[in-house]
Amino acid sequence: MSFARDRLKYLFGSTKGLILVAIAMIGLETAIFGMISGPMAELGVRDLVVRALRLDLVQAEREGRIIILYHSIAMAVVAIETYMITGLVKMQAFYKTAVRLLITIGYLMAMIFGMGFAYWGHNWALHGLYIAGLTLVFFAGVLLTIALWPWGQAHRQADPAYARTRRGVDLERMAFFATALTTVISALFGAVPGSFFGNGFETFLAENIIRYPEKTTLEYSIIGHLHIMLALIAVMITLIIGRWLDFKGLLHKIAMPLIILGTLVLNVGVWGVVTPLEPVAHMIIYVGATPAMLGALMLVIFGWGKLIRQGVAGIVRPTLFQKLAALVRDPLKFGPLWQMVFMNFTVSGVGIFMAIRLDEIFRIWPAREERIELTGHWHVLSAIVATIILMYYGDMIGLKGRLRTLYGWAIIVLSDIAFASVTVFEMKRLFVSEAGQQPLVNTVMLLMDFALGMLLVVLAMVLIWRLADLFKKQGRWTEESAQDDLSAEVS
Secondary structure, three states: OHHHHHHHHHHHHOHHHHHHHHHHHHHHHHHHHHOOOHHHHHOOHHHHHHHHHOOOOOHHHHHHHHHHHHHHHHHHHHHHHHHHHHHHOOOOHHHHHHHHHHHHHHHHHHHHHHHHHHHOOOOHHHHHHHHHHHHHHHHHHHHHHHHOOOOOHHHOOOOOOOOEOOOOOEHHHHHHHHHHHHHHHHHHHHHHHHOOEOOOEOOOOHHHOOOOOOOOHHHHHHHHHHHHHHHHHHHHHHHHHHHHOOOOOHHHHHHHHHHHHHHHHHHHHHHHHHOOOHHHHHHHHHHHHHHHHHHHHHHHHHHHHHHHHHHOOOOOOOOHHHHHHHHHOOHHHHHHHHHHHHHHHHHHHHHHHHHHOOOOOHHHOOHHHHHHHHHHHHHHHHHHHHHHHHHHHHHHOOOOHHHHHHHHHHHHHHHHHHHHHHHHHHOHHHOOOOOOOHHHHHHHHHHHHHHHHHHHHHHHHHHHHHHHHHOOOOOHHHHHHHHHHHHHHHO
């Protein structure tokens, strides 16, 4: 009895344990349902998996299945970020416990019952439990927003090295609060159209209707919901990484107001899609995205500078090579910041270029090509956030030495090969004709499938190692559980 109780306490009572469970659930879901994707169908794997698991796959219901799959994974990612926030940011014990409890039950219900409804027949009781899970996640977000209230006396920032107002209000905490608040509000952009299912609203994928000359308000709401939730998840992981790296100084004082401003304006632009602001909504979005990205740039400059200074601390006049070596010495500290930079080449830059030249270039392409670009754009952004989470988790559990180096560089190299391949595949029509594209397509698809497959293998190895550790009487999990209890007492 004690064997199970101690391990369940670690898995569902500590920050590292909760994150481990969520990562394992995402990894398991990705591995299983990735086997029924298009590339796997070409290899004959899909049919084997469908028969083995007795999946109920009706082609006409594909959009609904995909949406539930995306939401299941997204809820787990939001839960992981929430665990990180409750572990990094001071808050009352009641809110910390309540938020963790609600979001854990919520994302597990959404993932388990949602996937059961989508892929194993349509038992509507499971759908009701899926919605209940999403509701619990929403209320966890409401409580987290309350817990992050930055204007209370207990959370004033006394250290002048960090961004704060004249009265000592912590601007970093305010950025967390603004992001959490707008995330809760923006969640309603998906919930309201969802409430109209069966009453004139049908399931659709945003990339399938992008060229419709007329769209309904509910369709615009879904498109806005998709964009803003991904953006806010990215903003939140930026703030989390900043707190982890102890972001401070002049760049911190510049970055926090920029991130707060960018987050608020970005949300106003997206919300404006379903208001009279619709004609200028995209311009507002561009205006909001710019300061948020500049804030992230400040973090990258600070983080890389810190890594270099630490790495060459004992050298009087370090050379450029020595500085570069110091920068990349620790892949788990270098990697998250590098992914933020790399994102500009595979996500932000591509998206801005597409928006600027939409009518001149992209709308001339066949609709399928624009659909590929949009789908790749959203997937790469979400996957980059996932790699940053995995690297931060690797540092959290104390990976050291050669294992730390191999784990970090495997994630960086494999993911960037995959993301670069996706970007080339998205934009291929700029430099290759349809008649001559096949060799390029074959190459990038092979690179992408191999890199993503190996990335899942790396994740599986880590999860198997952690599972084996749980069966040890005095494994790493006991140390992590004790550390979490100590940090809770200190805070």
